[in-house]
Amino acid sequence: MIDVAQASHHVQDAYAFELPLGIHLEIPQPFEAIGFRISKFMLLELAVALLMIAVFVPLAGKIRGGRPPRGRLWNLLELMLLFIRDEIARPAIGRHDADRFLPYLWTTFFFILSCNLIGLVPWMGSPTGSLAVTGTLAGIALCMSVGAGMRKLGPVGYFTGQIPHMELPWVLAVFLKPMILTIEVVGVIIKHGVLSVRLLANMFAGHLVLAVIMGFIAATAQSWLWYGVMPASVIGAFCLNILELLVAFLQAYIFTFLSALFIGMAIHPH
Amino acid sequence: MFIRLVPGLALGWALMNAAVAAAAGDGHAGGGLNPLDFKADLAIWTAVVFLLLLGVLGPTAWRRIVQALDEREKHIDGQIASAEQANAEAKRILAEYEQRLANAEAEVREILERGRREAEALSRRMLDETREESRREKERALREIEAATDDALRELIERSADLAVDLASKIVEAKLDRSEHAKLIERAVAGFSESAASKKRR
Numbered sequence: 001m002i003d004v005a006q007a008s009h010h011v012q013d014a015y016a017f018e019l020p021l022g023i024h025l026e027i028p029q030p031f032e033a034i035g036f037r038i039s040k041f042m043l044l045e046l047a048v049a050l051l052m053i054a055v056f057v058p059l060a061g062k063i064r065g066g067r068p069p070r071g072r073l074w075n076l077l078e079l080m081l082l083f084i085r086d087e088i089a090r091p092a093i094g095r096h097d098a099d100r101f102l103p104y105l106w107t108t109f110f111f112i113l114s115c116n117l118i119g120l121v122p123w124m125g126s127p128t129g130s131l132a133v134t135g136t137l138a139g140i141a142l143c144m145s146v147g148a149g150m151r152k153l154g155p156v157g158y159f160t161g162q163i164p165h166m167e168l169p170w171v172l173a174v175f176l177k178p179m180i181l182t183i184e185v186v187g188v189i190i191k192h193g194v195l196s197v198r199l200l201a202n203m204f205a206g207h208l209v210l211a212v213i214m215g216f217i218a219a220t221a222q223s224w225l226w227y228g229v230m231p232a233s234v235i236g237a238f239c240l241n242i243l244e245l246l247v248a249f250l251q252a253y254i255f256t257f258l259s260a261l262f263i264g265m266a267i268h269p270h
Numbered sequence: 271m272f273i274r275l276v277p278g279l280a281l282g283w284a285l286m287n288a289a290v291a292a293a294a295g296d297g298h299a300g301g302g303l304n305p306l307d308f309k310a311d312l313a314i315w316t317a318v319v320f321l322l323l324l325g326v327l328g329p330t331a332w333r334r335i336v337q338a339l340d341e342r343e344k345h346i347d348g349q350i351a352s353a354e355q356a357n358a359e360a361k362r363i364l365a366e367y368e369q370r371l372a373n374a375e376a377e378v379r380e381i382l383e384r385g386r387r388e389a390e391a392l393s394r395r396m397l398d399e400t401r402e403e404s405r406r407e408k409e410r411a412l413r414e415i416e417a418a419t420d421d422a423l424r425e426l427i428e429r430s431a432d433l434a435v436d437l438a439s440k441i442v443e444a445k446l447d448r449s450e451h452a453k454l455i456e457r458a459v460a461g462f463s464e465s466a467a468s469k470k471r472r
Contacts, residue, residue: 049323060334066342103332132312
């Protein structure tokens with residue numbers, strides 16, 4: 001039988017890398033004494049962050065002074081940066097304010113995209129397949145939108161801006177407006193919570209399905225069925241990997257787009 | 271910016287943590303397969319890595335990229351503006367030269383027309399003058415002929431008068447008889463009429 005727990009083991013965070021030829025590479029734990037253990041996802045996040053620094057700092061140098069970038073990779077990266085600026089940030093936040101949020105949106109997009117993509121590298125994993133990661137990113141998005149709204153409208157202005165404008169007699173307004181405010185505030189938190197669950201579900205489910213399909217091969221290893229299951233599983237896993245590639249980009253885009261939309265809603269109430 | 275974010279971040283993270291802890295309360299029974307498993311250390315690590323990344327990339331990459339893109343846009347806008355200006359200038363010059371060309375054509379046409387007109391007038395004038403000249407020449411010839419005729423007639427009359435006087439003196443001298451006298455007159459008249467007839471023939 002397929003051990004789903006066994007399959008999910010490859011999807012979730014771990015304290016070791018399972019490399020080919022049965023090599024089991026334990027991550028050294030220098031801080032275990034103070035109760036802190038370094039996990040696989042932590043190292044991968046760190047690798048993603050270093051990779052981004054190694055890529056975008058040189059890109060900034062290459063286009064300094066408005067020069068066009070030379071080379072396919074640099075043009076591709078700049079195309080993505082421009083896409084986020086022109087198709088996400090400016091329409092969602094407004095041309096005037098958008099550029100202030102570009103550093104956050106660019107970091108978010110490329111961090112999530114890289115975390116998604118590194119899960120497609122053999123023996124690695126997707127940190128975005130863990131709620132701790134997606135939840136934290138959504139929490140930062142929440143702080144960004146609430147912080148942006150408060151900075152623009154003041155703390156009081158931000159919260160009163162959440163209440164839709166209504167012509168009410170004051171007797172009703174005293175009861176209704178706090179209730180509406182509560183609903184709106186909870187709504188904002190839920191919207192950001194959904195942001196984290198959407199990304200998590202997409203990455204977790206995608207990798208789980210891949211793991212299960214590959215698990216079919218192990219499950220049928222003792223039987224003649226293996227000769228039919230193995231090629232089908234390999235082809236299926238290959239196709240799903242292509243799909244995962246699309247999902248990796250799509251989810252990074254959706255997270256960034258919705259994040260920009262929430263910021264836009266916070267600084268332009270109604 | 272990050273310092274302002276931290277309290278809010280902590281609040282958001284705490285809310286999320288509480289929500290997840292509630293949701294995942296009975297999810298651990300599945301033997302490790304729990305997508306809602308929330309690891310606080312990974313969450314803090316993620317926040318630290320993300321915010322540090324934002325802090326590093328902000329001044330070293332993002333701000334410079336924004337600046338570079340703005341500069342490029344400005345540069346392109348400037349180039350478009352100068353190209354438009356050059357285009358307008360070229361159009362203006364083209365129009366000017368076309369106008370000049372049209373003017374020159376009209377001028378050439380006018381010059382040709384004037385030349386033709388002048389040539390016609392000149393030839394007509396020359397023709398008229400020639401005609402007048404020949405007419406005057408003819409008139410003068412006629413007048414001369416007339417004058418010559420008159421002279422001849424006058425001479426003839428004078429000579430016939432002389433002849434008559436001469437004849438008369440001869441008659442007187444000779445004391446002619448009646449028959450000789452008649453013959454003489456007859457001869458004189460014949461001579462006269464002969465000379466008159468010859469003049470008329472002429």
